Amino acid sequence: MELSIQQVAARTGLSVHTLRYYEKIGLMEPICRASNGHRSYHEHDLEWIVLLMRLRSTGMPIAEMQRFADLMRLGDAGIRSRRELLEEHEQKLLLQAKELQDTLSVLRDKVTYYRAWEAAQHQE
Incomplete structure (x- = not known):
């Protein structure tokens, strides 16, 4: 399943600006691009966005969310942290x-x- 940024915004309630911002500051891995250059979100991207939304809604600061995202990039080595x-x-x-x-x-x-x-x- 591939979704446009507008579709992800509609599904999550986040603005297109916020989605781009999350990608820009490293909360998200760079989103795949379709042949026309537009972002193409996949199910795993949507699941990650939902987790970010949950963390944010509980008051987790962006800096901690970034730390969590960095630890995710470490794979199994980051599980304990x-x-x-x-x-x-x-x-x-x-x-x-x-x-x-x-x-x-x-x-x-x-x-x-x-x-x-x-x-x-x-x-x-």
Whole structure:
């Protein structure tokens, strides 16, 4: 399956500019070109883009994503470092999730308090 940059943009929700940027900064290997010179994306490119999107959506900085991409290029020799990088990111995400849960708990307590207050006002 070959896809144009516009088709990949439509499938992923990324802009054409972002796709070109990711290639330019080395997050992606150079994309194959069709005979007309246009980029021709394949399934493995799309899978990689989806992974990049997931990493980005979790707040991974571009520099860390670039490091991960560089480690991917090492093949099997980079597996341990890739795992360690992802484990570090996982720990950051777990901390953020705990902070969000703590904040949600405080908000729920406030909502409960305000509902009780409103109910008491209606009884007076």
